[in-house]
Amino acid sequence: MREELLHEVMDLHTEHLLRLAYFYVQSWDVAEDIVQESFIALYEKAEQYKGEASLKNYLRKIVINRCHDYLRKKKRWQLFLPFKNAKSAEQEVVLSNEKTTLLQAVMKLNEKYRETIVLYYFEELSTVQIAQLLVLNESTVRSRLKRARDELRGYLDDSQWEVLLHESL
Secondary structure, three states: OHHHHHHHHHHHHHHHHHHHHHHHHOOHHHHHHHHHHHHHHHHHOHHHOOOOOOHHHHHHHHHHHHHHHHHHHOOOOOOOOOHHHOOOHHHHHHHHOOOHHHHHHHHOOOHHHHHHHHHHHHOOOOHHHHHHHHOOOHHHHHHHHHHHHHHHHHHOOHHHHHHHHOOOO
């Protein structure tokens, strides 16, 4: 029964967890490994999940922590290769998306700003939820969002910037 439940959870959450991991590590292969390891951890330590947060948020936290571990281990806290170097079929689909320019700009951000932007805009979490997930003060999250937007403005033209300009915290 436990395995059936895990398969159901995997079917529901794999795609968005892969995207989340990719934004951190910028490698589809590594992102897939991290998500797989996260599901294994969930399976092995299912009794630790108390239901205080949604299962989706619990999985996000596991994936984010594993991404941080990977980046720390590989000393990859610097800016990564530009998004335009994508080669796989999945990456080509993402590149054809009309939001490619915005994604490229987000990928240029420092990791702490990028993670805040990804969680806020792409995962659609509130600043309160992000603060809980990353164990930060909400004011720190708001500050990071403001700084990230300020930095993004330099990468985007006026029409692209309008999307972020009208977002409120």
